[in-house]
């Protein structure tokens with residue numbers, strides 16, 4: 001679905017990503033791990049087109065369609081292509097209603113075509129239906145997190161990218177988030193890329209991992225292979 005090869009990125013003179021490779025299989029959930037400042041958000045910003053890639057290739061391929069060079073797609077088109085993103089800072093519009101927050105995502109990506117919130121949104125987030133006329137800023141932090149996720153889902157992305165979705169969450173909300181991601185992954189067949197620090201959460205929801213250290217990809221594999229040795233070496 002998405003293949004990255006030898007991605008390098010610089011902030012000015014600062015070499016931030018070094019020859020990073022990543023392969024996302026359709027319907028899989030992959031976690032990118034690493035301590036603070038190791039390059040996780042930078043990698044996603046490159047995928048979303050918010051930051052330029054200095055070298056390397058990013059190839060997007062859907063079933064029965066030719067591969068597309070993601071570097072050639074303007075960032076504003078990537079959501080329409082099927083890449084949804086929930087940033088770490090939720091960036092919801094606090095003055096707009098819940099419904100308008102959802103509609104604006106549809107309008108931004110679809111200049112023509114139907115502008116209806118898909119039923120799956122309120123199936124997944126029934127509370128948001130009850131709150132649909134409330135201002136985003138009046139929601140609790142958990143509800144804002146749900147709204148940010150719902151807004152990424154209105155376009156029914158093929159790939160959903162989440163930056164630290166469990167940050168600041170209590171254990172029971174973390175469990176709900178895990179169930180939701182598993183549902184999106186297994187029932188809706190969505191491919192998921194997760195930037196995450198909590199190992200227990202990764203073990204619950206992810207199939208594969210990629211470990212970044214100082215912008216370098218130092219380990220990849222199945223989550224079952226993520227052992228204490230790796231955790232002690234790279235994550236503590």
Ligand SMILES: Nc1ncnc2c1ncn2[C@@H]1O[C@H](COP(=O)(O)OP(=O)(O)OP(=O)(O)O)[C@@H](O)[C@H]1O
Pocket residue numbers: 011014016034035036037038039040041042043
């Ligand atoms: N706008 C920027 N300008 C210059 N350097 C930056 C900028 N954003 C991030 N960096 C640097 O790039 C490196 C990678 O940062 P990045 O935010 O991608 O790491 P991260 O793994 O996502 O960290 P965190 O877990 O704290 O979000 C860090 O050294 C950081 O200081």
